[in-house]
Amino acid sequence: ETGVTQSPTHLIKTRGQQVTLRCSSQSGHNTVSWYQQALGQGPQFIFQYYREEENGRGNFPPRFSGLQFPNYSSELNVNALELDDSALYLCASSLLAAPKANNEQFFGPGTRLTVL
Amino acid sequence: RKEVEQDPGPFNVPEGATVAFNCTYSNSASQSFFWYRQDCRKEPKLLMSVYSSGNEDGRFTAQLNRASQYISLLIRDSKLSDSATYLCVVNNYGQNFVFGPGTRLSVLP
Numbered sequence: 619e620t621g622v623t624q625s626p627t628h629l630i631k632t633r634g635q636q637v638t639l640r641c642s643s644q645s646g647h648n649t650v651s652w653y654q655q656a657l658g659q660g661p662q663f664i665f666q667y668y669r670e671e672e673n674g675r676g677n678f679p680p681r682f683s684g685l686q687f688p689n690y691s692s693e694l695n696v697n698a699l700e701l702d703d704s705a706l707y708l709c710a711s712s713l714l715a716a717p718k719a720n721n722e723q724f725f726g727p728g729t730r731l732t733v734l
Numbered sequence: 735r736k737e738v739e740q741d742p743g744p745f746n747v748p749e750g751a752t753v754a755f756n757c758t759y760s761n762s763a764s765q766s767f768f769w770y771r772q773d774c775r776k777e778p779k780l781l782m783s784v785y786s787s788g789n790e791d792g793r794f795t796a797q798l799n800r801a802s803q804y805i806s807l808l809i810r811d812s813k814l815s816d817s818a819t820y821l822c823v824v825n826n827y828g829q830n831f832v833f834g835p836g837t838r839l840s841v842l843p
Contacts, residue, residue, distance in 0.1 A: 651830060660738075660821055660833035661778065674830050708777055710831075722768070723831060725777035 621645060622711050622726035630732045631699050639694045639729045641709030649673070650692040651723060652684060653708040661708055667692055668714055696731075704733045735760060738834035740822050746840045751812045755837050757805040757822030767798055768823040769807050772836065778821055781807075812841045 621644040631637050643650050649668045653661035663676035667686035681697040690711075696703060707730075710723035740757045747753050759767075767784040782789065784796040784805055795808040805822055822834040 653831075653833075658835075660835045661831075663830040663832070666830055676830060722780055722783070725779070727777050 622709060622724055624707075624709050624726040624729050626729060627727065628730045628732075630734065632734050633699055633701060635699050635733075636695065636697045637699060637731060639696075639707050639709075639731075640691065641694070641711075641726055642691045643709075643711035644724055647711040647713045647724075648690055649712045649714045649721075650686055650690065651710045651712070652692070652694045653710065654678075654703075655706040655708055655728070657705075664694065699733045701733050704731060706730050736835070737761060737832050738822055738824050740820075740834040741837045742835075743837040744840060745837065746842060747812055748842050749812055749814060751841075752808065752810045753812055753839060754809075755807045755820050755822070755839075757807075757834055759803050759805070759822075759824045759832075761824065761826055761832075762803060764803075764824045764826050766825040767805050768825070768831075769794075769796055769805075770821040770823055770833075772819045772821055774818075778833075781820070809839075812839075814841050814843060817841045 623642045625640045651666040652664040655661040665675040666673045670686045683695045686692045706728045708728045709726045712721045712723045738759050769781040770778040771781045772778040784798045788797045793810045797806045819836040819838045821836045824832045
């Protein structure tokens with residue numbers, strides 16, 4: 619196991635609602651990345667947080683927002699939910715030496731969001 | 735054109751077979767490369783990093799050709815437990831991980 623945890627495991631919402639997903643990073647890691655994985659596709663990068671600051675963002679609208687806390691855990695918030703937001707949301711933690719560094723990412727089990 | 739492309743699959747092979755997966759990437763500035771494995775309805779798990787010199791881990795061999803922007807994964811002596819989706823991942827310096835769409839492998843008894 620990676621030590622990365624996510625909650626909740628499953629969630630059902632309706633269009634227009636808001637949702638908050640949570641992630642606890644692996645001990646010693648300072649970086650959390652969020653991904654959206656639609657059925658049958660590879661994960662798509664949403665954004666990354668390094669030491670509580672946003673450190674890169676993918677091609678997602680502003681209604682996708684996030685936070686990272688001093689203990690490096692993180693939240694993903696999605697406002698005004700749309701049907702196409704139904705997906706597996708994955709959080710990955712890593713230890714970066716600097717904002718522009720690279721390193722392996724370790725994934726949590728994901729939150730499966732269904733929007734009706 | 736997608737930034738990372740993979741063989742569309744699925745691959746159905748008998749136990750003991752050798753199978754090769756191919757991946758190409760479009761960003762020549764890409765710095766690091768990985769293969770992840772994802773079981774059905776589970777999270778991706780790191781299988782191996784890919785180095786320019788090529789690297790091997792047991793039955794798994796990964797190769798990188800920077801000139802051709804091509805990555806491969808070879809699995810020898812396939813086991814039933816190798817059945818999964820294999821994701822090619824490219825990381826550009828200071829940027830996020832870019833995943834390919836994945837190639838599904840089914841190893842049949």
